[in-house]
Amino acid sequence: MKLPQRILQCRAYERVCRYLARSSNSVVVGIGFRLSPEYPPPIQSEDCLTAAGHFLKYAKDYGVDPNCIVVAGDSSGATGAAALCQQLVGRVDLPRIRAQVLLYPFVQAVDFNLPSYQQNHSVPILFKKRAISLGFKYFKMKDIDIARLMQNAHIPENMRVKYKKWVSADHIPDEFKVRGYVPVEPAPFSVELYELAKPALETWFSPLLAEDEIIRQLPETFLLTCEYDVLRDDGLLYKKRLEDNGVPVTWLHLKDGFHGIVFPIDFGPPEFRSTRSSMKHITHFLCGLSK
16 A cells, blocks of 8 residues: 555654654654645645644643643754744644754745855755755746756845845854855846745745744744754754844754754664764753753
8 A cells, every 4th residue: 555645754753753752751743744746835834733733722632731832843844843833923722832843944045055055065965956956846846947046046136135134144153154155146136036936935934034023922942953064054043033032042053963963863873973962952952841
């Protein structure tokens, strides 16, 4: 029997979920949302919101304290987790999310020439071109000009100015530029490319672009970044936005880490030294929330 992709997706992360459940003595729920391209976005975001809303409402039926629920994800899953927490802001009909755990998140589709994109463009497993290609295939954009996207030709000048307060290499600490960074002028603006890329600038896909009114109401956050990851600076920029808005952030930066570092937990030889140490930090954070 061929299993639905959403079931396979949940099974892929079963080891990670089991580890967190055991180590933190928590109930862990994995959401099997419908996948693109068969189901176009933002169906995935809507599925997560529906599932989270149901669990928050009926948490006691699962033996869970509704006031101690955490939303977590890694990579694009962390994008979804960040967006979900934003969508739940102001929902007076549901318990408030206690915390969010974001592991090397993608949070913006404005600037693909931040220092980490330059430094780690050819670092496995998430090459720069692959990261952008996968992101926009999500929207069924098979023929979109990835080369020009990589040069930020999809962002009009007025939007570049508007978002510079949140998305800019100027907000990246100098210590993260020592491996090399050269400011790059964006390619000439393309109206066609902008129209194609516009959905990626919505906050459910680019949560860094949410207004301060939303950001300041977000829960306490654990944020993991990795030095050898094109998405490192996305995490750093989101950390800054959270802290600037008074949201407590527990930040772990792996100087020897790369994208996907926590995934091999309990997988035997493929597990890396930083895999287990990272998961222990996450467990410590989760256990501290109930104190």
